[in-house]
Amino acid sequence: MRHELLRERLRERRWRITPQRRSVVEALSGPNLHLTAEEIFARARAVVPEISRATVYNTLRELVEMGELAEMQIGPGPALYDPNAVVHHHHLVCSGCGRIHDIHPLGVKHLYLREEDRDGFELQRVEVVFHGRCRACEESEDT
Ligand SMILES: [Zn+2]
Numbered sequence: 001m002r003h004e005l006l007r008e009r010l011r012e013r014r015w016r017i018t019p020q021r022r023s024v025v026e027a028l029s030g031p032n033l034h035l036t037a038e039e040i041f042a043r044a045r046a047v048v049p050e051i052s053r054a055t056v057y058n059t060l061r062e063l064v065e066m067g068e069l070a071e072m073q074i075g076p077g078p079a080l081y082d083p084n085a086v087v088h089h090h091h092l093v094c095s096g097c098g099r100i101h102d103i104h105p106l107g108v109k110h111l112y113l114r115e116e117d118r119d120g121f122e123l124q125r126v127e128v129v130f131h132g133r134c135r136a137c138e139e140s141e142d143t
């Protein structure tokens with residue numbers, strides 16, 4: 001069973017770590033993280049001020065290619081990076097503040113797309129996005 005924490009998985013793989021790369025990995029440590037490359041760059045730069053944007057982008061690409069970081073798209077904005085790349089999960093998105101939660105909805109395993117609805121596509125995976133409003137947004141509306 002692979003470790004749920006990106007940092008631990010990279011240690012097990014003996015991934016060559018530099019202070020720059022460490023700052024990127026640290027930016028991606030925590031639950032329910034779904035960050036844009038620019039957000040990761042800002043977090044990494046707070047730790048290693050001399051880090052370049054290219055280093056951050058190259059590191060992200062490498063981690064995605066290694067299968068240690070999931071790249072995802074919700075809506076029309078930039079791609080989001082999700083360090084929870086081991087446990088297959090789906091997302092719950094707040095339409096008020098954009099907060100994204102990892103969820104494990106029931107019944108998704110049996111979602112099925114009929115042959116005639118696939119338009120010749122070979123299916124690779126299923127991603128389900130639930131949209132709603134988080135408690136904080138609901139409460140701020142009430143006041
Ligand atoms: Zn919200």
Ligand SMILES: [Zn+2]
Binds near residue numbers: 082084102
């Ligand atoms: Zn996620």
